[in-house]
Amino acid sequence: MTLSLAGVPRQMKQNTLRFAQKWPFLQPFIGVVSFLFMCVNVFFWALLVHCLAPLLLFKRVSVQSFFEQACRFCYDRWIACNEWWFRYVLGVKWGLDERMLVDFQQWHLLIANHRSWVDVFVIFAQLRGRRPLPRVFMKQGLMWLPFVGSAAYIMGFPFMKRYTKEQIQKNPALAGKDLATTKRSCVRLLNQPNSIMSFVEGTRFSQTKRQQQGSPYRCLLKPKAGGISFILQTMPQRIKSITDINVLYEQTKVSGWDVLCGRIQTVKVMVREVPLPANMQTVAYQPAGKDREHFFTWFNLYWHDKDTRMSHQLDALRNTSVSSLEDHFSTGKTSQE
Numbered sequence: 001m002t003l004s005l006a007g008v009p010r011q012m013k014q015n016t017l018r019f020a021q022k023w024p025f026l027q028p029f030i031g032v033v034s035f036l037f038m039c040v041n042v043f044f045w046a047l048l049v050h051c052l053a054p055l056l057l058f059k060r061v062s063v064q065s066f067f068e069q070a071c072r073f074c075y076d077r078w079i080a081c082n083e084w085w086f087r088y089v090l091g092v093k094w095g096l097d098e099r100m101l102v103d104f105q106q107w108h109l110l111i112a113n114h115r116s117w118v119d120v121f122v123i124f125a126q127l128r129g130r131r132p133l134p135r136v137f138m139k140q141g142l143m144w145l146p147f148v149g150s151a152a153y154i155m156g157f158p159f160m161k162r163y164t165k166e167q168i169q170k171n172p173a174l175a176g177k178d179l180a181t182t183k184r185s186c187v188r189l190l191n192q193p194n195s196i197m198s199f200v201e202g203t204r205f206s207q208t209k210r211q212q213q214g215s216p217y218r219c220l221l222k223p224k225a226g227g228i229s230f231i232l233q234t235m236p237q238r239i240k241s242i243t244d245i246n247v248l249y250e251q252t253k254v255s256g257w258d259v260l261c262g263r264i265q266t267v268k269v270m271v272r273e274v275p276l277p278a279n280m281q282t283v284a285y286q287p288a289g290k291d292r293e294h295f296f297t298w299f300n301l302y303w304h305d306k307d308t309r310m311s312h313q314l315d316a317l318r319n320t321s322v323s324s325l326e327d328h329f330s331t332g333k334t335s336q337e
Contacts, residue, residue, distance in 0.1 A: 027261040034260035037085055045078040046151035053154045071155045075133050079124045092259065094125050095268040102130045107193050107238040109231060110134055112245035113220055113310065114199040116254040119247050126245065126269045127195065134197035135189060137227055156188040158196065190235060198227055217307040219314065225299045229287035236283045239276065246270040246310050248317050268317055274302060
């Protein structure tokens, strides 16, 4: 079985390289201008979201519906403005997975690898027009980030506060509070189909971090799946599958500064649906409670499978002479099936 990485536009790499070669001395200046544009863009839409915040005080269904639509509009326009800058100013085109199904009728749990903050913009480009724009699980401390954190809170992004074993041992009253916090932050997500995105690695991947962790994976760090177990327990029977997203860079080293300067090389997105086992979709299943061991066993097998697929996909992307296995590695089946 053979296939090529046909989803990667040849023109994407050519355009980027031509841009970099034409004005290489201007790249630092272009990077600064791009950064300022990103700051102004996020500030404008976040400010607009804050202006909408008083509507949360009204409990009428019609007002709440208008508020949610207005927030989604601001979210979508923020992404659209970024995409315009990437495409028409920096000449960047992402290699998106066009086979991803359009589905706005279900709740979706999105899990992606994490190499750079550029991942966020690539994933948003992949999801826009295909799925509800994702709410990203955020650490509770980020709520106080000026404008961005508070805007995310107003828009209904779920925030999570985790307690360490040491903290719980010192204060047993904290046991279970992290799950209660997660439940409260997910209330608005239950009202209508939404997407929830999580970077399970918890931090950006690098070979240094991989070695420090002693990670057994080639392309991924060890997963921190506690947040995922909380999501599944908080939203029983809403999540039917995991939308597994691999963001693949031809470059071995990726930085946000490269994309701001227009130096980004080929980026490829691969998406597949991984169905949850039937027993994990029941109300009785408690992945953060009595079924914790079963859930983590299943999730670790899924993560191992994700790493294997990424290894093959990266080999195919970085060496065009290698016959890739894209069709096989795009299926939803996992090694534990």
